[in-house]
Amino acid sequence: MTAVIEVHNLTKRYKDKRALDDVSLSIEGGAIYGLLGRNGAGKTTLMSILTAQNFETSGSVRVFGEHPYENAQVLSRICFVRESQKYPDDAHPVHAFKAASLFFPNWDQRLADELVEEFQLPTKQKIKKLSRGQLSAVGVIIGLASRAEITFFDEPYLGLDAVARQIFYDRLVQDYAEHPRTVILSSHLIDEVSNLIEKVIVIDNGRIILDDDTDAVRDRAVTVVGEAARVEEWVGGREVLHRETLGRVASVTVLGVLSPAERAEVAASGLELAPVSLQQLIVRLTQNTGAKPALKEEVV
Numbered sequence: 001m002t003a004v005i006e007v008h009n010l011t012k013r014y015k016d017k018r019a020l021d022d023v024s025l026s027i028e029g030g031a032i033y034g035l036l037g038r039n040g041a042g043k044t045t046l047m048s049i050l051t052a053q054n055f056e057t058s059g060s061v062r063v064f065g066e067h068p069y070e071n072a073q074v075l076s077r078i079c080f081v082r083e084s085q086k087y088p089d090d091a092h093p094v095h096a097f098k099a100a101s102l103f104f105p106n107w108d109q110r111l112a113d114e115l116v117e118e119f120q121l122p123t124k125q126k127i128k129k130l131s132r133g134q135l136s137a138v139g140v141i142i143g144l145a146s147r148a149e150i151t152f153f154d155e156p157y158l159g160l161d162a163v164a165r166q167i168f169y170d171r172l173v174q175d176y177a178e179h180p181r182t183v184i185l186s187s188h189l190i191d192e193v194s195n196l197i198e199k200v201i202v203i204d205n206g207r208i209i210l211d212d213d214t215d216a217v218r219d220r221a222v223t224v225v226g227e228a229a230r231v232e233e234w235v236g237g238r239e240v241l242h243r244e245t246l247g248r249v250a251s252v253t254v255l256g257v258l259s260p261a262e263r264a265e266v267a268a269s270g271l272e273l274a275p276v277s278l279q280q281l282i283v284r285l286t287q288n289t290g291a292k293p294a295l296k297e298e299v300v
Helices: 043-050 093-103 109-118 132-145 162-178 214-218 228-235 260-268 278-286
Strands: 003-014 017-028 032-036 058-063 078-082 150-154 182-186 199-204 207-213 221-227 239-246 249-255 272-275 297-299
Touching: 003 043, 017 043, 017 182, 017 199, 017 207, 032 043, 043 058, 043 078, 043 150, 043 182, 078 132, 093 109, 093 132, 109 132, 109 162, 132 150, 132 162, 199 214, 199 278, 207 214, 207 278, 214 278, 221 228, 221 278, 228 249, 239 278, 260 272
Parallel strands: 032 182, 032 199, 078 150, 150 182, 239 297
Antiparallel strands: 003 017, 003 058, 199 207, 221 249, 221 272, 239 249
16 A cells, blocks of 8 residues: 655654654555554644644654645645534534535535434534534534545544444444545544554554554453463563452463464463453553553552
8 A cells, every 4th residue: 555644753842842752654545543542642743743733843744745734735635623623603514514515625515414414413503502522523524524535533522422423433434435545543432443443553652652453453462361370470571561460360461472382371271361452452551651561560
């Protein structure tokens, strides 16, 4: 696949704080990315720079091979849906959709109308009087109906109930399958979006700590459960992400892909292996600072 976004040694400083610290990554076209990390990790800053709503302190940014700042040819191919999106005080949802239809060349009004019905959005009410969930629905509708070649969703689910979030996920997958493009989804609900995203980028303290296919990421860690002494003997020398103990039973999550021989060794030792969900892995990786996760022990 061809890279649609190229970032090299990107740094963004706010006075004494580095929101992004020497970030380099390549994003290919035709995939759904999960941009994940804790609050303040740098996710929104990165997306803002890629969409020309913020500026890098140093480093290089290329979207479709060009810098996006004041570049109408690039920006017309990008849609950025953010939680803090502002609209004019007297604007109604229909005004926002009309403006979007004029800006995005691939806008699909039929899809927008269908989504308005599904989200039960009151289009004749002023946007400033909408609930938080209804405001999120406005952004989601624009993000999907724009069919932009690159669409950024920054926490698009805020305020949406479980039913509305599922509508968003189902519609995203359906429309992506029919109209492939690049989608970058920033979310804290990792378990909910884990089956949607094909590639994972994790930012922690302004640095990229993980960038890989989702399936490969899921195999990067495993939890070993059993008699504490045997578990500790087996995990000796391995990189431990998390440790819990309950009496004589231990549960230890270790980083690394296990070979068939290692899995057989675990079984022969009377221990059990449990999979680590994408959310569990990212939580463990970002609980600790530094390039190598520190050990964390929890007694329950």
